Amino acid sequence: MANVTGGTQPKTQGAQGVSAPGKTTIEDSVVAKIAGIAAREVKGVHALGGGAARMVGAIRDALNTTDLAQGISVEVGETQVAVDVTIVAEYPVSLQQVADEVRAAIHRAMVELVGMEVAEVNVTVNDVHIPSDDEGADAQEARVQ
Numbered sequence: 001m002a003n004v005t006g007g008t009q010p011k012t013q014g015a016q017g018v019s020a021p022g023k024t025t026i027e028d029s030v031v032a033k034i035a036g037i038a039a040r041e042v043k044g045v046h047a048l049g050g051g052a053a054r055m056v057g058a059i060r061d062a063l064n065t066t067d068l069a070q071g072i073s074v075e076v077g078e079t080q081v082a083v084d085v086t087i088v089a090e091y092p093v094s095l096q097q098v099a100d101e102v103r104a105a106i107h108r109a110m111v112e113l114v115g116m117e118v119a120e121v122n123v124t125v126n127d128v129h130i131p132s133d134d135e136g137a138d139a140q141e142a143r144v145q
Helices: 028-040 051-062 095-114
Strands: 003-005 024-026 045-048 072-076 080-090 117-129
Touching: 028 045, 028 072, 028 080, 028 095, 080 095, 095 117
Parallel strands: 080 117
Antiparallel strands: 003 024, 045 080, 072 080
């Protein structure tokens, strides 16, 4: 469902300084991408999405086609938006603090960039990334010579 805004948004002037009548339609996928970008910018967020979504995301990253809306679900009304986001947090960070910062970043992006009131932002911490998880078997020292 697309978000159609009419007279509820603040009136802005165009390039020539003249306000023009009309409506603006913002697709749900655009709202989800903006929320995803905002969430990724928060310090302490390692990735977005659950396990299966992250596996598909790793393949997309290898092909340079990152899905910026991965781990984001939005519900867009005429004047309000609700966002659900699933994150993987870095270890060791305060999970509550990261969730609060993600919530604030998404809220700010929805108000400033999309121009809509935010009904709610729900954050689910799906996993914790431990830096040693990135080290493969090759990184381990051999037990015997």
